[in-house]
Amino acid sequence: MDLASPLLWGQFISIGLMALALGLDALSLGLGIGMRGIRKLDIAKISSITALFHILMPLAGMWTGSYISALLGKVATICGGVLLLLLGAHMVYSSLRAEESPTYNHRSFWGLMLFSLSVSIDSFSVGVSLGMFAGDVLMTVLMFGMAGGLMSVVGLALGRRVGEWVGEYGEALGGVILFAFGIRFLL
Template sequence: MNPASLILLAFAMSTDAFAASVGRGAELSKVRFISALRIGIVFGVVEAIMPLAGWALGHVAMRFVSGIDHWIAFAMLALLGGHMIWEGLKKGGADAIKVAGAQQEDKSIWLIAVTALATSIDAMAVGITLALTDINIVVASLAIGLATTLMVTLGTLLGRAIGTIVGKWAEVLGGLILIAIGVAVLYEHLAGLTSV
């Protein structure tokens, strides 16, 4: 995976967390930078850990699927991207996540972590997919974590100004990016086969 694809992947993984943070910020009467950064760091750490867990699972399964790994990576990314698009377009898709994390202004770190976990399950699936590709998982996980920290912090700060609709469309964009990356993985493999 080239650096541009890695950056796109990192930001695609952060879109559902961004959608949740925009909803959270939209409901708060006043958002302080330190609070937004704290929420961003919690989401970023959780989002960075999940691909590592998925990668470990995928690495174990690698010996069983090495002949069709590119097709599996394509299918998983396409399904995950399609699911993100569906959730983004579905009325209330992002709202279900944001309500779970926005009941009160004084949130405990544990409630924020649970909300972060709910939005990072897709990162675990991507981690499984990354085990099937030639990528440094530590670099990928750090990129995903940093992108999520940035996006969640910004989403929380801008929530009052941009509203929940932007968060939903961000999730749709993230889904389209995942599908495009899946197509690129498949294309690179098939092009490599035909050029040999």
């Protein structure tokens, strides 16, 4: 495919926006952990594992989505759009609920796994949707991984310097972006 192709650039921009939207969870939870105090080595470990989860979860979702698409055909496209709508609405609702999130030891193996899974689980659902649309797998997982890891670093590093307000609005913004893509896929 030609690198100057409008289709390639459109897909690159769409996937990039979704990756940033999903990375906002890592940013907001990273802010919370960072505000409690964190070492640079822990930032590197958490961000690396988060990036890995942001690669594996959408990859598993895309495989699942492509299987569903092969079974359902055109109905799968509608299901993918509805899934993005629901996921976006849930993210906005969760952020507005302003419920206190449970704390855990991010230095332990299980704490690290829990953090990484909690911020990348949405990537699986989006991966299912993208698998139904037959998106570019390599570009998707690499962009999701880079965005998840980078947003995690930013959140953890800035956590000591900013207030809690960013975390609340970050998840809501991510939800609005996914909701908008759901509408776009349904139209």
